[in-house]
Amino acid sequence: PTRAHLDEFLAEQEAQSGGELDVDVHDNLAEDNESTDPDTPSTNGAAGGNGHPSSKLHIVELNEVRSINSRLKELEELGFSVDALTPKVRAGRQDSPFYLVRGENRSPLDDLRGLPAAIRSAGERGLTITRFKGLGEMNPEELRETTLDPEFRTLVQVTMSDAGDADIMFRTLMGDKVEPRREFIEKHALEVKNLDV
16 A cells, blocks of 8 residues: 555544544564554554543554565466465375476475575585675685676775765764664665675
8 A cells, every 4th residue: 555545544544533543653564463454554443541442543564565465476477376385284195296406306395485495505516605704704815706806896886975974874884883783774674675695
């Protein structure tokens, strides 16, 4: 639903209650798991001091639902139902409902949720993967291969026109205090487009 849908819904609720409502908005399902319809805001009447419902309206925004529904449609277009994501009880059967086939190798899968891990595992065969927290942990050869060699490196310049804002951002993301960094990441996590992990 759009903001217009929400405004219309709030107007209807206020008309029914006969006055302005106190609206409490939550950003995700983790804060309020009483929602039943993933495409509409969840509303819960809280009990007032006299045992009657109060005029407080709880709205839960489920940010992930659109993305999940989109992925489920893509899965359907490939010929799979949502049931392919959950393992089935197969009493006495040894075969798997799905297989990842790579050349002559066949990896059994109980459900499609295991597919990403199986693909990763197949792709990592014969490789040694080293992870570093920062450039200072690399030896000179690794530093050249991954960062300094002009043939393989990618340089991205990030600019901010306001020096004060740039300083605040730098202190938030690179400073000694963990809490502001955690709050920033939680607030902007759903806006991430490219993530290097």
